[in-house]
Amino acid sequence: MKIALVGCGAVTQAVYVPLLSRRRDLFEVTAVCDLSQTLADAVGDRLGAPGRYTAVGDMLEAGGFDAVLMLASGSHGEPVRQALAAGYAVLCEKPLALTRAEVAALPEGRLMVGYMKQYDPAVRRAEELLAELGGPGVIRSVEVTVLHPSGESQLAFANLTQARDVDPELLASLREAENGLVSQALGESAPDEVRALYGVALGSICHDLSLLRRFTGSPAEISHVETWGAAPGSVEISGPLPAGGRFGIRWHYLEDYPAYRETVVIHHDRGSLELVFPAPYLMNAPTTLTVVSGAGAESRTEWRDVTEAFEVQLAAFHAFVNDGKPPLTGAAGALEDIVTAQRIAARFAVQHDLQIGGEAA
Known part of the structure; x- marks a missing residue:
């Protein structure tokens, strides 16, 4: 499954990069996005991802992947909304949002929230x-x-x-x-x-x-x-x-x-x-x-x-997107x-x- 990563900070570098590197049987990372070009390039180099972006909208428009891992800090409500509206499946790290209104504004789509x-x-x-x-x-x-x-x-x-x-x-x-x-x-x-x-x-x-x-x-x-x-x-x-x-x-x-x-x-x-x-x-x-x-x-x-646990969660996301198995959250x-x-x-x-x-x- 081709995926894109949003957020290349601490959790991404310490957890997701090593796990995605050893689970290439399930995932191919084709794009990464971070406000910092330095971080996008560092994570992109480690995962062999050709796409490097500093704006979520640009990455979503370019495409070339099936799903998005939303790993940035803070509220994820708006970027998750954009990704779902563009038709991508999303695994979003907690918290999904800071307000009820952000959740209510999400369109229908394939969304899993990560509580490892x-x-x-x-x-x-x-x-x-x-x-x-x-x-x-x-x-x-x-x-x-x-x-x-x-x-x-x-x-x-x-x-x-x-x-x-x-x-x-x-x-x-x-x-x-x-x-x-x-x-x-x-x-x-x-x-x-x-x-x-x-x-x-x-x-x-x-x-x-x-x-x-x-x-x-x-x-x-x-x-x-x-x-x-x-x-x-x-x-x-x-x-x-x-x-x-x-x-x-x-x-x-x-x-x-x-x-x-x-x-x-x-x-x-x-x-x-x-x-x-x-x-x-x-x-x-x-x-x-x-x-x-x-x-x-x-x-x-x-x-x-x-x-x-993080690896089991990633495998569960793969099963959710490909086999329709419902996520725990x-x-x-x-x-x-x-x-x-x-x-x-x-x-x-x-x-x-x-x-x-x-x-x-």
């Missing part, structure tokens, strides 16, 4: 075990803890090519447009602390929201939100689960913490399912699933699989996460008597 943790073999095994136990109704609680060091420290091994050739005025205009989308989501008067929380929810905590969607369904209510520490700081979120039980998420940005660590524990009446995720940029580092069970005597069984699931992030921001604003408007109101 949903494709992690340990997560799929946990889903199977939960189904054997009786499904979401048996869950007493889901407890999530994320220890998040700086992105620079997580990617120090990757020897990334840096972009220093993008017009500062262009970057400023893009930031202004993105601030406008956040204002549409939260209201013009939403203060910085609410905006920062929304950014964390859609930029990082959304991975855990995507797991809640798979395990229990999206939470319909947010009971409590608190933040502390210098932004992005720490975030605590809790509320009821759709089928009973409650969830709690504690997310901590710890700049100099030794390594990224994410733990998701599902407690039920007869034991627990515990998932421990490694740093997402380390290829084939296994997630550990620990199954705790036993009546009167504890039994702990660990399960690991070194199959790379499409536009509807991505919209649920946007709505949940807006509920998180709104609950925090109400608790602290802060301004909230826009879609979140």
